[in-house]
Amino acid sequence: MRTKLALFIAWMLVMALTAIPLAAHNVAPPYEVAPEHIVQPGETLFSIARHYGTDVETLCRLNAIADPRHIYVGQRLRIAPSTGMPDLSRWESHRLRLGEDAELLSRLAGVPWPTLGAANRLLSPQSLLPGLSLLLPPRVGATRLDLVAPEETRMTLAMQTGLPFWTIATFNPRPLYGGAIAVLPAREGEDAPTFLPSPxxxxxxxxxxxxxxxxxxxxxxxxxxxxxxxxxxxxxxxxxxxxxxxxxxxxxxxxxxxxxxxxxxxxxxxxxxxxxxxxxxxxxxAGHFSFERIDVPADRQNLLDAQKIRDELATLDALAARRTETRYWDLPFDYPVHAAVSSYFGSRRSYGGAFNSYHSGTDFRAGTGTPVHAPADGVVVLAQPLFVRGNAIVIDHGWGVLTGYWHLSEIDVEVGQLVHRGEVIGKVGNTGLSTGAHLHWQMWVSGIPVNALQWTRAFFPLPPHEGSAAPPQ
Ligand SMILES: [Zn+2]
Missing domain, CATH: 2.60.40.770 (Immunoglobulin-like)
Known part of the structure; x- marks a missing residue:
């Protein structure tokens, strides 16, 4: 663990020193300081090379190491050549597709991986995941990928495609073999390469x-x-x-x-x-979570009845198991109340003992009677008093997304009702196991309590759901 942390810190330091203004255009960024790694106990040149997506020979060459077995703890190793960073202002954003790893990207881009990694401030090739946006040379858009047939070589590819051998060799510096992916220049009017299994x-x-x-x-x-x-x-x-x-x-x-x-x-x-x-x-x-010790008032101690807690949870689990095929929601969700957050989702909690539970929702500090609004369209699937959670509402927004509202002083909707974003569904209160007027906002996605505040940001582009385009009545 400590090794990984030290690695990470070393890399972050290097990245901080070599920070490049990616947004600035027409600026040839200076890049005098090359990425460096400080050798940690237990590391080998091989493990370091693998971590940075390079190889032992490159590291030996960069650091003038004669015998790869002879490195020492604390030694500073150059990871990439310091011979300047390419002009990033002409690079283009490229969304990674499945199958595009460091080796393939480096061939597509015609730039070694350490340079691509540094340009994109990536810690290691393991962080290359489909969907991630990377800054890559514009030539990536002008290439296509081809699966190499058995017996095929760079020479037969050259003859087959009518391209000069050196063109094939530029894109594919190492020999090709059956089953490997060959990078070739795009044909006239051809789209960017894909390498995804049909369909x-x-x-x-x-x-x-x-x-x-x-x-x-x-x-x-x-x-x-x-x-x-x-x-x-x-x-x-x-x-x-x-x-x-x-x-x-x-x-x-x-x-x-x-x-x-x-x-x-x-x-x-x-x-x-x-x-x-x-x-x-x-x-x-990992994320960041705080620790909270909750004191339960003496007159509400009877609410900590194990059987009643279990029964109530079973009711909610049954609702969270819903997988409604209609999507009623759009991103981002609205806040359900105009109030400050008093306790975040995921805070580690202790009810007088160990911190063995976590806060399953987001609490907003608001006075009794403050209106609570539906954050997105959905169908009410629960609207009743609960023992622990007090007056409660649950809305099914579809596609396994549900939200809950606890401790209300007033419930203004009924089960089966279709509610629209912004509609008042109830009022903030202090009912159930609550130590003061507040709204607990719960959210489930695919059956698991999740951080609802994430949903107040448009974290994924989705077109508006059907029906939301209809004129308001
Ligand atoms: Zn809460």
């Missing part, structure tokens, strides 16, 4: 990395009508149909999840075709 033509996942307690949206574009399911963290979730050729998956992770890289497997079933399995990483970052 998938595009795949987007955002945000990445995912902060635990947040949600991510996966959008898949196919050439034919298909269904899909997502398998991750021992969960199976359906995809939703935005339209015939656009599928959307909703991913969510608990705020208590161990931060690391997990695997998502997408199982795509075209209406007339065979099942396709596609796996990709879901990187979960």
């Amino acid at each position: 998938i033509v595009a795949i987007d996942l955002a945000p990445q990395p995912l902060i635990r307690g947040d949600s991510a949206i996966l959008a898949i574009t196919t050439t034919v009508s298909a269904d899909c399911t997502l398998h991750y963290l021992e969960r199976v979730e359906p995809c939703y149909h935005e339209d015939e050729r656009h599928l959307i998956g909703m991913l969510s992770v608990s705020p208590m999840l161990e931060p690391q890289s997990y695997t998502v497997t997408l199982e795509l079933v075209p209406r007339d075709g065979s099942v396709l399995d596609l796996s990709f990483p879901l990187v979960v970052a």
